[in-house]
Amino acid sequence: MIKKVGSIFFLGTLFFAHAQEKSTDIDSIEIQGKLISIPYKIANQNITVITREDIANSPAKSIDEILQQVPGMDIRRRGANGVQSDIAFRGSSSEQVLLLLNGIRMSDSQTGHNSMNLPIDLDDVERIEVIKGAGARRFGQNAYAGVINVITKTHIGKRVKISAEGGDYETYGFGLNAQLGNEKFSNSLQANSNSSQGYMYNTDYEIRNIFYQSKLNIKDGDIRLQAGFSEKKFGANGFYSSPKATEQYEETQASVVSLAHQQTFGNLKIHSNVYWRRGQDMYLYNREKPEIYRNMHIGNNVGGEVNSSYEWGLGTTGVGVETEKRIFGK
Template sequence: MIKKAGSIFFLGTLFFVQAQEKQTDIETIEVQGKLFSTPYKSANQNITIITREDIVNSPAKSIDEILQQVPGMDIRRRGANGVQSDIGFRGSSFEQVLLLLNGIRMNDSQTGHNSMNLPVDLDDVERIEVVKGPAARRFGQNAYAGVINVITKTNPGKRVKISAEAGDFGNYGLGLNAQLGNEKFSNSLQANSASSQGYIYNTDYEIRNVFYQSKLNIKDGDLRLQAGFSEKKFGANGFYASTIGNGTV
Protein backbone atom coordinates (compact mmCIF):
# COMPACT_ATOMS: atom_id res chain seq x y z
CA MET A 1 0.00 0.00 0.00
CA ILE A 2 1.29 3.41 -0.94
CA LYS A 3 1.01 5.85 1.91
CA LYS A 4 2.03 9.42 2.39
CA ALA A 5 3.11 10.42 5.89
CA GLY A 6 2.99 14.00 7.07
CA SER A 7 3.98 15.36 10.46
CA ILE A 8 4.86 18.63 12.10
CA PHE A 9 6.43 19.45 15.41
CA PHE A 10 5.57 22.74 16.97
CA LEU A 11 7.13 24.03 20.15
CA GLY A 12 6.42 27.62 20.88
CA THR A 13 6.79 29.92 23.81
CA LEU A 14 4.79 33.08 23.94
CA PHE A 15 5.47 35.65 26.63
CA PHE A 16 3.53 38.87 26.51
CA VAL A 17 1.76 41.37 28.70
CA GLN A 18 -1.71 42.52 27.81
CA ALA A 19 -4.71 44.13 29.45
CA GLN A 20 -6.95 41.47 30.93
CA GLU A 21 -10.42 41.15 29.44
CA LYS A 22 -13.16 39.66 31.60
CA GLN A 23 -16.18 40.47 29.42
CA THR A 24 -17.63 37.98 26.98
CA ASP A 25 -19.62 40.47 24.87
CA ILE A 26 -18.32 40.39 21.28
CA GLU A 27 -18.11 44.20 21.27
CA THR A 28 -15.46 44.05 24.03
CA ILE A 29 -13.21 41.53 22.24
CA GLU A 30 -9.78 42.77 21.18
CA VAL A 31 -8.65 41.38 17.82
CA GLN A 32 -5.06 40.26 18.26
CA GLY A 33 -2.29 41.50 15.99
CA LYS A 34 1.39 40.69 15.67
CA LEU A 35 2.47 43.50 17.98
CA PHE A 36 -0.75 45.09 19.19
CA SER A 37 -4.46 44.40 19.53
CA THR A 38 -7.45 46.34 18.18
CA PRO A 39 -10.89 46.52 19.82
CA TYR A 40 -13.40 44.72 17.63
CA LYS A 41 -15.80 47.68 17.61
CA SER A 42 -12.97 49.99 16.43
CA ALA A 43 -11.52 47.74 13.72
CA ASN A 44 -11.81 49.12 10.18
CA GLN A 45 -11.49 45.71 8.50
CA ASN A 46 -14.03 43.04 7.64
CA ILE A 47 -13.75 40.75 10.67
CA THR A 48 -15.75 37.69 11.71
CA ILE A 49 -15.58 36.45 15.30
CA ILE A 50 -16.58 32.83 15.98
CA THR A 51 -17.33 32.83 19.70
CA ARG A 52 -17.35 29.93 22.14
CA GLU A 53 -21.14 30.03 22.09
CA ASP A 54 -21.11 29.64 18.29
CA ILE A 55 -18.82 26.62 18.61
CA VAL A 56 -20.96 24.94 21.28
CA ASN A 57 -24.15 25.44 19.23
CA SER A 58 -22.55 24.15 16.02
CA PRO A 59 -22.54 20.49 14.90
CA ALA A 60 -18.90 20.88 13.81
CA LYS A 61 -16.40 18.44 15.33
CA SER A 62 -13.17 20.04 14.13
CA ILE A 63 -11.72 23.49 13.47
CA ASP A 64 -11.87 23.11 9.70
CA GLU A 65 -15.57 22.21 9.90
CA ILE A 66 -16.43 25.31 11.96
CA LEU A 67 -14.48 27.49 9.50
CA GLN A 68 -16.55 26.14 6.61
CA GLN A 69 -19.47 28.14 8.01
CA VAL A 70 -17.68 31.47 7.37
CA PRO A 71 -18.82 33.10 4.07
CA GLY A 72 -16.04 33.18 1.49
CA MET A 73 -13.97 30.49 3.22
CA ASP A 74 -12.86 27.50 1.13
CA ILE A 75 -11.63 24.53 3.20
CA ARG A 76 -9.99 22.08 0.80
CA ARG A 77 -10.35 18.75 2.58
CA ARG A 78 -8.76 15.60 1.14
CA GLY A 79 -9.83 13.10 3.74
CA ALA A 80 -11.93 12.58 6.82
CA ASN A 81 -11.34 14.15 10.22
CA GLY A 82 -9.34 17.06 8.78
CA VAL A 83 -6.36 14.81 8.02
CA GLN A 84 -5.43 16.83 4.91
CA SER A 85 -6.82 20.35 4.86
CA ASP A 86 -5.83 23.67 3.33
CA ILE A 87 -7.51 27.06 3.54
CA GLY A 88 -8.47 29.27 0.64
CA PHE A 89 -10.30 32.55 0.93
CA ARG A 90 -12.28 34.28 -1.81
CA GLY A 91 -10.48 32.29 -4.51
CA SER A 92 -6.99 32.62 -3.02
CA SER A 93 -4.37 29.90 -2.72
CA PHE A 94 -3.54 28.38 0.67
CA GLU A 95 -0.22 30.28 0.65
CA GLN A 96 -2.10 33.59 0.78
CA VAL A 97 -3.96 32.88 4.04
CA LEU A 98 -2.10 33.31 7.32
CA LEU A 99 -2.99 30.85 10.09
CA LEU A 100 -2.18 31.75 13.69
CA LEU A 101 -2.50 29.87 16.96
CA ASN A 102 -2.74 32.38 19.81
CA GLY A 103 -0.93 34.85 17.58
CA ILE A 104 1.88 32.43 16.59
CA ARG A 105 2.32 31.64 12.92
CA MET A 106 1.49 28.04 11.96
CA ASN A 107 1.96 28.06 8.17
CA ASP A 108 4.59 25.58 6.97
CA SER A 109 7.62 27.74 6.16
CA GLN A 110 8.76 25.34 3.42
CA THR A 111 5.58 24.65 1.46
CA GLY A 112 2.69 26.43 3.20
CA HIS A 113 0.81 23.16 2.64
CA ASN A 114 -1.57 21.22 4.94
CA SER A 115 -1.95 24.39 6.97
CA MET A 116 -4.65 22.92 9.22
CA ASN A 117 -2.16 20.65 11.00
CA LEU A 118 -3.05 22.15 14.38
CA PRO A 119 -2.40 20.20 17.60
CA VAL A 120 -5.56 21.65 19.16
CA ASP A 121 -8.93 20.05 19.76
CA LEU A 122 -12.06 22.10 19.07
CA ASP A 123 -13.06 21.75 22.74
CA ASP A 124 -10.03 23.86 23.70
CA VAL A 125 -10.90 26.76 21.39
CA GLU A 126 -12.24 29.91 23.05
CA ARG A 127 -12.85 31.84 19.82
CA ILE A 128 -11.63 32.19 16.23
CA GLU A 129 -10.87 35.58 14.68
CA VAL A 130 -11.16 35.76 10.89
CA VAL A 131 -9.79 38.91 9.24
CA LYS A 132 -10.94 39.14 5.63
CA GLY A 133 -8.69 40.87 3.12
CA PRO A 134 -5.03 41.96 3.10
CA ALA A 135 -3.54 42.40 6.58
CA ALA A 136 0.22 42.10 6.08
CA ARG A 137 0.86 45.44 7.77
CA ARG A 138 -0.39 44.04 11.07
CA PHE A 139 0.35 40.33 10.75
CA GLY A 140 3.28 39.91 8.35
CA GLN A 141 3.68 37.80 5.23
CA ASN A 142 1.06 35.35 3.88
CA ALA A 143 -1.71 37.67 5.10
CA TYR A 144 -2.69 38.58 1.52
CA ALA A 145 -6.21 37.13 1.36
CA GLY A 146 -6.93 36.95 5.07
CA VAL A 147 -5.87 35.91 8.57
CA ILE A 148 -7.28 33.23 10.85
CA ASN A 149 -6.29 33.40 14.52
CA VAL A 150 -7.35 30.46 16.72
CA ILE A 151 -7.52 31.50 20.39
CA THR A 152 -7.40 28.73 23.00
CA LYS A 153 -8.55 28.97 26.60
CA THR A 154 -7.01 28.44 30.03
CA ASN A 155 -9.66 28.48 32.72
CA PRO A 156 -9.13 28.24 36.48
CA GLY A 157 -10.40 25.24 38.41
CA LYS A 158 -10.16 21.47 38.04
CA ARG A 159 -11.74 19.69 35.11
CA VAL A 160 -11.10 16.39 33.32
CA LYS A 161 -12.93 15.25 30.20
CA ILE A 162 -12.41 11.85 28.55
CA SER A 163 -14.07 11.09 25.21
CA ALA A 164 -14.25 8.05 22.96
CA GLU A 165 -15.96 7.28 19.67
CA ALA A 166 -16.04 4.44 17.14
CA GLY A 167 -17.54 3.80 13.73
CA ASP A 168 -17.36 1.88 10.48
CA PHE A 169 -14.13 1.10 8.59
CA GLY A 170 -12.16 0.67 11.81
CA ASN A 171 -12.74 4.28 12.78
CA TYR A 172 -12.02 5.26 16.40
CA GLY A 173 -11.12 8.33 18.41
CA LEU A 174 -9.86 8.85 21.96
CA GLY A 175 -9.41 12.17 23.73
CA LEU A 176 -8.29 13.61 27.05
CA ASN A 177 -8.76 17.21 28.16
CA ALA A 178 -7.59 18.32 31.61
CA GLN A 179 -7.45 21.70 33.32
CA LEU A 180 -5.83 22.46 36.65
CA GLY A 181 -5.12 25.73 38.40
CA ASN A 182 -6.53 28.82 40.03
CA GLU A 183 -6.97 32.51 39.27
CA LYS A 184 -3.22 33.07 39.67
CA PHE A 185 -1.81 30.14 37.67
CA SER A 186 -3.75 27.82 35.35
CA ASN A 187 -2.77 24.87 33.14
CA SER A 188 -4.46 23.01 30.32
CA LEU A 189 -3.44 19.73 28.67
CA GLN A 190 -5.17 17.96 25.83
CA ALA A 191 -4.22 14.79 23.96
CA ASN A 192 -6.16 12.90 21.31
CA SER A 193 -5.69 10.04 18.92
CA ALA A 194 -7.77 9.01 15.90
CA SER A 195 -7.46 6.29 13.30
CA SER A 196 -9.38 4.72 10.43
CA GLN A 197 -8.78 1.95 7.90
CA GLY A 198 -10.35 4.12 5.21
CA TYR A 199 -13.57 3.85 3.24
CA ILE A 200 -11.70 2.90 0.01
CA TYR A 201 -8.18 1.75 -0.75
CA ASN A 202 -5.40 3.98 0.58
CA THR A 203 -7.63 6.41 2.49
CA ASP A 204 -6.58 5.22 5.95
CA TYR A 205 -5.13 7.65 8.48
CA GLU A 206 -3.61 7.97 11.95
CA ILE A 207 -3.61 11.22 13.92
CA ARG A 208 -1.80 12.02 17.19
CA ASN A 209 -2.05 15.44 18.86
CA VAL A 210 -0.78 16.82 22.18
CA PHE A 211 -1.13 20.43 23.30
CA TYR A 212 -0.20 22.14 26.59
CA GLN A 213 -0.62 25.72 27.68
CA SER A 214 -0.34 27.66 30.91
CA LYS A 215 -1.09 31.19 32.07
CA LEU A 216 0.43 33.08 34.98
CA ASN A 217 -1.35 36.27 35.98
CA ILE A 218 0.91 39.13 36.98
CA LYS A 219 0.35 42.78 37.67
CA ASP A 220 -1.41 44.48 34.71
CA GLY A 221 -1.14 41.40 32.46
CA ASP A 222 -0.14 37.76 32.17
CA LEU A 223 2.60 35.40 31.00
CA ARG A 224 1.73 32.46 28.77
CA LEU A 225 3.48 29.30 27.61
CA GLN A 226 2.28 26.88 24.97
CA ALA A 227 3.74 23.77 23.35
CA GLY A 228 2.27 21.22 21.00
CA PHE A 229 2.99 18.14 18.91
CA SER A 230 1.05 16.93 15.87
CA GLU A 231 1.63 13.80 13.79
CA LYS A 232 -0.45 12.64 10.85
CA LYS A 233 -0.04 9.59 8.64
CA PHE A 234 -2.50 9.17 5.83
CA GLY A 235 -3.17 7.35 2.62
CA ALA A 236 -3.07 9.65 -0.40
CA ASN A 237 -5.57 8.00 -2.73
CA GLY A 238 -6.02 10.16 -5.82
CA PHE A 239 -3.93 12.99 -4.38
CA TYR A 240 -1.08 12.84 -6.92
CA ALA A 241 -2.74 10.74 -9.64
CA SER A 242 -5.92 8.85 -10.43
CA THR A 243 -6.42 5.36 -9.01
CA ILE A 244 -7.18 2.12 -10.81
CA GLY A 245 -8.26 -0.88 -8.76
CA ASN A 246 -5.87 -1.42 -5.88
CA GLY A 247 -2.94 0.42 -7.40
CA THR A 248 -1.99 3.94 -8.35
CA VAL A 249 -0.73 5.33 -11.63
Protein backbone atom coordinates in the same frame (compact mmCIF):
# COMPACT_ATOMS: atom_id res chain seq x y z
CA MET B 1 19.77 25.19 4.28
CA ILE B 2 19.09 28.22 6.47
CA LYS B 3 17.04 31.12 5.23
CA LYS B 4 16.55 34.31 7.17
CA VAL B 5 13.13 35.61 6.29
CA GLY B 6 13.66 39.08 7.64
CA SER B 7 13.57 41.66 10.39
CA ILE B 8 10.67 44.04 9.96
CA PHE B 9 9.76 47.24 11.81
CA PHE B 10 6.07 48.02 12.10
CA LEU B 11 4.43 51.40 12.55
CA GLY B 12 0.67 51.71 12.80
CA THR B 13 -2.04 49.26 13.79
CA LEU B 14 -1.61 45.53 13.25
CA PHE B 15 -4.41 43.39 14.66
CA PHE B 16 -4.85 39.90 15.95
CA ALA B 17 -7.36 38.74 18.52
CA HIS B 18 -6.34 38.41 22.14
CA ALA B 19 -7.90 35.67 24.22
CA GLN B 20 -10.51 36.73 26.76
CA GLU B 21 -11.21 33.55 28.73
CA LYS B 22 -14.08 34.83 30.85
CA SER B 23 -16.37 36.26 28.17
CA THR B 24 -18.18 34.93 25.14
CA ASP B 25 -19.91 38.27 24.37
CA ILE B 26 -18.58 39.09 20.92
CA ASP B 27 -18.76 42.85 21.54
CA SER B 28 -16.54 42.51 24.61
CA ILE B 29 -13.67 40.96 22.61
CA GLU B 30 -10.66 43.22 22.32
CA ILE B 31 -8.71 43.04 19.09
CA GLN B 32 -5.08 43.23 20.20
CA GLY B 33 -2.69 44.19 17.45
CA LYS B 34 1.03 43.79 17.34
CA LEU B 35 1.09 47.44 18.35
CA ILE B 36 -2.32 48.85 19.18
CA SER B 37 -5.50 47.28 20.58
CA ILE B 38 -9.09 48.24 19.75
CA PRO B 39 -12.51 46.86 20.79
CA TYR B 40 -14.00 44.45 18.25
CA LYS B 41 -17.25 46.41 17.98
CA ILE B 42 -15.48 49.46 16.53
CA ALA B 43 -12.85 47.66 14.43
CA ASN B 44 -12.96 48.77 10.80
CA GLN B 45 -11.60 45.55 9.31
CA ASN B 46 -13.50 42.61 7.80
CA ILE B 47 -13.48 40.36 10.87
CA THR B 48 -15.44 37.16 11.51
CA VAL B 49 -15.46 35.58 14.98
CA ILE B 50 -16.51 31.95 15.43
CA THR B 51 -17.45 31.66 19.11
CA ARG B 52 -17.53 28.63 21.35
CA GLU B 53 -21.32 28.62 21.05
CA ASP B 54 -21.06 28.56 17.24
CA ILE B 55 -18.75 25.55 17.45
CA ALA B 56 -21.03 23.72 19.91
CA ASN B 57 -24.06 24.26 17.67
CA SER B 58 -22.28 23.14 14.51
CA PRO B 59 -22.06 19.56 13.19
CA ALA B 60 -18.39 20.20 12.32
CA LYS B 61 -15.90 17.67 13.68
CA SER B 62 -12.65 19.45 12.77
CA ILE B 63 -11.26 22.96 12.44
CA ASP B 64 -11.29 22.91 8.66
CA GLU B 65 -14.98 21.94 8.68
CA ILE B 66 -15.97 24.85 10.93
CA LEU B 67 -13.97 27.26 8.76
CA GLN B 68 -15.98 26.14 5.73
CA GLN B 69 -18.91 28.02 7.24
CA VAL B 70 -17.12 31.38 6.94
CA PRO B 71 -18.23 33.28 3.81
CA GLY B 72 -15.43 33.71 1.31
CA MET B 73 -13.28 30.86 2.59
CA ASP B 74 -12.00 28.20 0.19
CA ILE B 75 -11.29 24.93 2.03
CA ARG B 76 -10.01 22.08 -0.11
CA ARG B 77 -10.34 18.99 2.07
CA ARG B 78 -8.85 15.57 1.42
CA GLY B 79 -9.90 12.72 3.66
CA ALA B 80 -12.04 12.87 6.79
CA ASN B 81 -11.62 14.41 10.25
CA GLY B 82 -9.16 17.11 9.16
CA VAL B 83 -6.60 14.66 7.76
CA GLN B 84 -5.40 17.07 5.07
CA SER B 85 -6.76 20.46 4.02
CA ASP B 86 -5.61 23.47 2.04
CA ILE B 87 -7.05 26.65 3.52
CA ALA B 88 -7.45 29.82 1.47
CA PHE B 89 -9.79 32.65 0.62
CA ARG B 90 -11.54 32.90 -2.73
CA GLY B 91 -9.03 34.18 -5.25
CA SER B 92 -5.98 33.26 -3.12
CA SER B 93 -3.80 30.23 -2.40
CA SER B 94 -2.88 28.56 0.88
CA GLU B 95 0.50 30.31 0.71
CA GLN B 96 -1.27 33.67 1.10
CA VAL B 97 -3.09 32.93 4.37
CA LEU B 98 -1.39 33.36 7.75
CA LEU B 99 -2.43 30.91 10.46
CA LEU B 100 -1.92 31.78 14.14
CA LEU B 101 -2.32 29.62 17.23
CA ASN B 102 -2.97 31.90 20.21
CA GLY B 103 -1.27 34.68 18.26
CA ILE B 104 1.82 32.59 17.34
CA ARG B 105 2.70 31.97 13.69
CA MET B 106 2.03 28.41 12.53
CA SER B 107 3.03 28.81 8.87
CA ASP B 108 4.89 25.77 7.57
CA SER B 109 8.41 26.49 6.31
CA GLN B 110 7.96 24.22 3.30
CA THR B 111 4.44 24.97 2.05
CA GLY B 112 1.08 26.40 3.06
CA HIS B 113 -0.25 22.97 2.15
CA ASN B 114 0.84 21.83 5.65
CA SER B 115 -0.18 24.88 7.70
CA MET B 116 -3.32 23.17 9.06
CA ASN B 117 -1.25 20.56 10.91
CA LEU B 118 -2.27 21.94 14.31
CA PRO B 119 -1.63 20.04 17.58
CA ILE B 120 -5.18 20.63 18.85
CA ASP B 121 -8.65 19.20 18.40
CA LEU B 122 -11.79 21.24 17.65
CA ASP B 123 -13.05 20.46 21.16
CA ASP B 124 -10.08 22.43 22.57
CA VAL B 125 -10.92 25.62 20.66
CA GLU B 126 -12.44 28.59 22.47
CA ARG B 127 -12.96 30.67 19.35
CA ILE B 128 -11.55 31.40 15.90
CA GLU B 129 -11.01 34.89 14.52
CA VAL B 130 -10.71 35.53 10.80
CA ILE B 131 -9.49 38.77 9.22
CA LYS B 132 -10.14 38.93 5.49
CA GLY B 133 -8.94 41.27 2.80
CA ALA B 134 -6.41 44.04 2.57
CA GLY B 135 -6.35 44.72 6.32
CA ALA B 136 -4.59 41.39 6.87
CA ARG B 137 -1.57 42.31 4.77
CA ARG B 138 -0.14 44.39 7.58
CA PHE B 139 0.69 41.15 9.38
CA GLY B 140 3.54 40.59 6.92
CA GLN B 141 4.47 37.31 5.27
CA ASN B 142 1.73 34.86 4.28
CA ALA B 143 -1.00 37.38 5.16
CA TYR B 144 -1.76 38.65 1.67
CA ALA B 145 -5.36 37.40 1.65
CA GLY B 146 -6.21 36.87 5.31
CA VAL B 147 -5.28 35.91 8.86
CA ILE B 148 -6.81 33.13 10.98
CA ASN B 149 -6.19 33.08 14.73
CA VAL B 150 -7.21 29.91 16.59
CA ILE B 151 -7.57 30.49 20.33
CA THR B 152 -7.65 27.54 22.73
CA LYS B 153 -9.68 27.20 25.91
CA THR B 154 -8.32 27.92 29.38
CA HIS B 155 -10.10 27.47 32.71
CA ILE B 156 -9.42 28.29 36.35
CA GLY B 157 -9.76 25.50 38.89
CA LYS B 158 -9.53 21.72 38.65
CA ARG B 159 -11.21 19.91 35.79
CA VAL B 160 -10.69 16.61 33.97
CA LYS B 161 -12.68 15.48 30.95
CA ILE B 162 -12.28 12.09 29.26
CA SER B 163 -14.14 11.35 26.04
CA ALA B 164 -14.52 8.42 23.66
CA GLU B 165 -16.44 7.87 20.44
CA GLY B 166 -16.84 5.27 17.75
CA GLY B 167 -18.46 4.86 14.37
CA ASP B 168 -18.53 3.09 11.03
CA TYR B 169 -15.37 1.95 9.23
CA GLU B 170 -13.72 1.13 12.59
CA THR B 171 -13.58 4.79 13.50
CA TYR B 172 -12.46 5.51 17.06
CA GLY B 173 -11.61 8.62 19.01
CA PHE B 174 -10.28 9.20 22.53
CA GLY B 175 -9.60 12.49 24.28
CA LEU B 176 -8.27 13.87 27.57
CA ASN B 177 -8.60 17.45 28.75
CA ALA B 178 -7.17 18.40 32.16
CA GLN B 179 -7.16 21.84 33.80
CA LEU B 180 -5.37 22.84 36.98
CA GLY B 181 -4.75 26.33 38.31
CA ASN B 182 -5.91 29.49 40.01
CA GLU B 183 -6.08 33.23 39.32
CA LYS B 184 -2.28 33.44 39.56
CA PHE B 185 -1.13 30.40 37.59
CA SER B 186 -3.19 28.10 35.36
CA ASN B 187 -2.35 25.00 33.31
CA SER B 188 -4.11 23.05 30.61
CA LEU B 189 -3.25 19.72 28.95
CA GLN B 190 -5.10 18.16 26.01
CA ALA B 191 -4.39 14.84 24.30
CA ASN B 192 -6.40 13.28 21.46
CA SER B 193 -6.18 10.15 19.35
CA ASN B 194 -8.35 9.32 16.34
CA SER B 195 -8.19 6.50 13.82
CA SER B 196 -10.28 4.92 11.07
CA GLN B 197 -10.01 2.35 8.31
CA GLY B 198 -11.44 4.93 5.91
CA TYR B 199 -14.59 5.33 3.89
CA MET B 200 -13.01 3.73 0.81
CA TYR B 201 -9.86 1.86 -0.15
CA ASN B 202 -6.63 3.39 1.21
CA THR B 203 -8.21 6.28 3.11
CA ASP B 204 -7.33 4.96 6.56
CA TYR B 205 -5.82 7.40 9.05
CA GLU B 206 -4.29 7.83 12.49
CA ILE B 207 -4.13 11.25 14.15
CA ARG B 208 -2.37 12.00 17.45
CA ASN B 209 -2.33 15.42 19.15
CA ILE B 210 -0.96 16.63 22.47
CA PHE B 211 -1.00 20.25 23.59
CA TYR B 212 0.00 22.03 26.81
CA GLN B 213 -0.44 25.66 27.75
CA SER B 214 0.07 27.70 30.90
CA LYS B 215 -0.50 31.27 31.98
CA LEU B 216 1.29 33.13 34.79
CA ASN B 217 -0.23 36.43 35.82
CA ILE B 218 2.30 39.10 36.76
CA LYS B 219 1.89 42.75 37.69
CA ASP B 220 -0.14 44.44 34.93
CA GLY B 221 0.48 41.56 32.51
CA ASP B 222 1.05 37.86 31.99
CA ILE B 223 3.46 35.25 30.63
CA ARG B 224 2.13 32.41 28.46
CA LEU B 225 3.78 29.13 27.46
CA GLN B 226 2.45 26.66 24.91
CA ALA B 227 3.86 23.45 23.47
CA GLY B 228 2.27 20.91 21.17
CA PHE B 229 2.88 17.96 18.88
CA SER B 230 0.74 16.59 16.05
CA GLU B 231 1.22 13.42 14.00
CA LYS B 232 -0.88 12.19 11.08
CA LYS B 233 -0.51 8.96 9.12
CA PHE B 234 -2.96 8.38 6.31
CA GLY B 235 -3.67 6.64 3.07
CA ALA B 236 -3.91 9.23 0.29
CA ASN B 237 -5.92 7.49 -2.40
CA GLY B 238 -6.19 10.00 -5.24
CA PHE B 239 -5.16 12.93 -3.02
CA TYR B 240 -2.43 14.11 -5.39
CA SER B 241 -1.15 13.35 -8.89
CA SER B 242 -3.83 11.39 -10.75
CA PRO B 243 -7.06 9.87 -9.37
CA LYS B 244 -5.57 6.60 -10.61
CA ALA B 245 -2.78 6.91 -8.01
CA THR B 246 -4.69 4.85 -5.45
CA GLU B 247 -1.70 3.62 -3.41
CA GLN B 248 -0.37 6.96 -2.15
CA TYR B 249 0.53 7.37 1.52
CA GLU B 250 1.67 10.28 3.70
CA GLU B 251 2.93 10.96 7.22
CA THR B 252 3.17 14.46 8.67
CA GLN B 253 4.42 15.83 11.98
CA ALA B 254 4.23 19.32 13.45
CA SER B 255 5.70 20.60 16.70
CA VAL B 256 5.45 24.05 18.28
CA VAL B 257 6.88 25.72 21.39
CA SER B 258 6.37 29.39 22.21
CA LEU B 259 6.74 31.82 25.10
CA ALA B 260 4.80 35.10 25.06
CA HIS B 261 4.86 38.11 27.39
CA GLN B 262 2.67 41.17 27.70
CA GLN B 263 2.81 43.92 30.29
CA THR B 264 1.74 47.52 30.84
CA PHE B 265 4.01 50.18 32.30
CA GLY B 266 1.87 53.27 32.71
CA ASN B 267 1.13 54.53 29.19
CA LEU B 268 3.51 52.00 27.62
CA LYS B 269 2.38 48.51 26.57
CA ILE B 270 4.85 45.77 25.61
CA HIS B 271 4.01 42.55 23.72
CA SER B 272 6.72 40.03 22.86
CA ASN B 273 7.14 36.35 21.99
CA VAL B 274 9.64 33.77 20.82
CA TYR B 275 8.64 30.56 19.02
CA TRP B 276 9.87 27.45 17.26
CA ARG B 277 7.83 25.33 14.86
CA ARG B 278 9.07 22.14 13.23
CA GLY B 279 7.32 20.44 10.33
CA GLN B 280 8.02 17.05 8.75
CA ASP B 281 6.35 15.53 5.70
CA MET B 282 7.04 12.04 4.28
CA TYR B 283 5.22 11.01 1.08
CA LEU B 284 5.14 7.64 -0.71
CA TYR B 285 3.68 7.25 -4.17
CA ASN B 286 3.03 3.58 -3.39
CA ARG B 287 2.84 2.62 0.28
CA GLU B 288 3.49 -1.05 -0.54
CA LYS B 289 6.48 -0.25 -2.77
CA PRO B 290 8.29 2.75 -1.19
CA GLU B 291 11.26 2.23 -3.50
CA ILE B 292 9.23 3.61 -6.42
CA TYR B 293 9.18 7.17 -5.06
CA ARG B 294 9.71 8.65 -1.60
CA ASN B 295 9.76 12.37 -0.75
CA MET B 296 10.89 13.65 2.65
CA HIS B 297 10.99 17.26 3.88
CA ILE B 298 11.88 18.70 7.30
CA GLY B 299 11.59 22.40 8.07
CA ASN B 300 12.02 24.60 11.12
CA ASN B 301 10.75 28.12 11.78
CA VAL B 302 12.47 30.01 14.60
CA GLY B 303 11.46 33.57 15.33
CA GLY B 304 10.43 36.26 17.73
CA GLU B 305 8.99 39.73 17.94
CA VAL B 306 8.80 42.70 20.29
CA ASN B 307 6.03 45.27 19.84
CA SER B 308 5.15 48.33 21.87
CA SER B 309 2.54 51.09 21.95
CA TYR B 310 2.59 54.38 23.83
CA GLU B 311 -0.39 56.62 24.57
CA TRP B 312 0.28 60.35 24.64
CA GLY B 313 -1.39 63.65 23.86
CA LEU B 314 -1.55 63.16 20.09
CA GLY B 315 -2.86 59.58 20.23
CA THR B 316 -1.15 56.20 20.28
CA THR B 317 2.21 55.43 18.69
CA GLY B 318 3.34 51.88 18.00
CA VAL B 319 6.77 50.49 17.15
CA GLY B 320 7.88 46.88 16.79
CA VAL B 321 10.37 44.48 15.29
CA GLU B 322 10.02 40.88 14.10
CA THR B 323 12.55 38.35 12.86
CA GLU B 324 12.33 34.75 11.62
CA LYS B 325 14.69 32.09 10.30
CA ARG B 326 13.66 29.09 8.24
CA ILE B 327 15.84 26.00 8.21
CA PHE B 328 15.20 23.32 5.61
CA GLY B 329 16.46 19.75 5.42
CA LYS B 330 15.68 16.31 4.04
